[in-house]
Amino acid sequence: MLLKVLGAIDVLTGLILVGLGLGAEIQKSILIICGVILIIKSSLGFLKDFASWIDFIAGAVFLIFILINIPEIILMIISMLIIQKGIFSFLD
Secondary structure, X not given: XXXXXXXHHHHHHHHXXXXXXXXXXXXXXXXXXXXXXXXXXXXXXXXXXXHHHHHHHHHHHHHHHOOXXXXXHHHHHHHHHXXXXXXXXXXX
């Protein structure tokens, strides 16, 4: 059950990153919340596996995006990794 909730969080944050990559205007408070949630999620794995590193990098991207614009290609690559990770968590 917990794995599916965490997977849903991954898919949701991945879709938000896709929206950012396509130029959607998203409130800074949502970006901060998503970034903090992903960084907390990455600490659950203690950065020992690749999936935790993906969460950590995506969380950092959310927080950095508040200050500077990140190129769309980077946002799309990270969003696809997060969405893929979320979909695989639903398969278990």
